Amino acid sequence: MTVVVPVGTIALDADGALIADLDRPDATAVVAHGGVGGRGNVHFKSSRRRAPDYSEPGLKGEEREITLDLKLIADAGLVGPPNAGKSSLLAALTAARPKVGDYPFTTLDPELGVAEAGGTRVVLADIPGLIEGAAQGKGLGQRFLRHVERTKALVYVLDGSASEPWQDLETVRQEVTQFSVHLAERPYVVAVNKLDLEPARALRAKTRKRGVYFVSALTGEGLPELMGAVVKLVGSAPAPRLPASAVTRLPLRRRSEMVVEKKPLGFVVHGERVERLLERTNLDSEGGLERFQSDLDRLGVNEALEAAGVRPGDTVLIAGVEFEYQP
Ligand SMILES: Nc1nc2c(ncn2[C@@H]2O[C@H](COP(=O)(O)OP(=O)(O)OP(=O)(O)O)[C@@H](O)[C@H]2O)c(=O)[nH]1
């Protein structure tokens, strides 16, 4: 069975280990092995039986619980404290129309937009704001950072009219680091927003920092310079990949040992091989039971039963099916 998922989906096993990273169109991954098909009746043709009515049913496929998680694929992520103007910037730079509000946590869901600068298209991701303690779940927490986990670059957006913009940058950077050191190491630029307001202009007058762009999402001032820098960063940065060590190979089913237990109701045979043998044997067909018997012999089941003290006529249970023991 094939499940079609959006590009950017990752598959995790029950322990949270990464099984597959479907980060491009046409990427495929086997997350659970299907059952082996049974052999058709031609396999049982003999001089005596020219058209045998015996065939094997296929095996059941592997059952596995997996989590599919969608991580947006953007070139650059807008990260910053609430109310800094991240959504306003996305709206000013792209055709996206995210919700903008003069209160924290206006953005509840990440949103993407495509910006054009100098003939280059850059996909920007806008995520909810981060506050101090986000790593401990404060505010909306830092879980939305996973949506910018594989961007090539980050744009830290600050409110230039806030009392301590540089402190805000520190706080946000710390939260990003706690989420992922890899993400914190990603190339970035800083966008100090709300340049139309006096405090931001005053801040610009006394700031001499590289990689810091003063902008106004409201008036558009400084936006071309900011986008020029983002395009450059995205163009030169390598595509980030999830750490390879996190990728686990799909383990094949283990074959467990066979065990015979003597119980009041009879002899119970446990063991994957014998259970699977039963699963793929069509007992109702001509010769089915006969074949099953000789397969049991081959697997050493009869021997194990004898060792456990089975007598002809005793009840034997295999995978919930009752048999009468006949050597
Ligand atoms: N004066 C001025 N106000 C701005 C500017 N950019 C955004 N704002 C205002 O700042 C407030 C917050 O803007 P948003 O874009 O919602 O901020 P955000 O960072 O997305 O906020 P959250 O989604 O809550 O984290 C809104 O009232 C905007 O109108 C700007 O350049 N100048």
Ligand SMILES: [Mg+2]
């Ligand atoms: Mg927002």
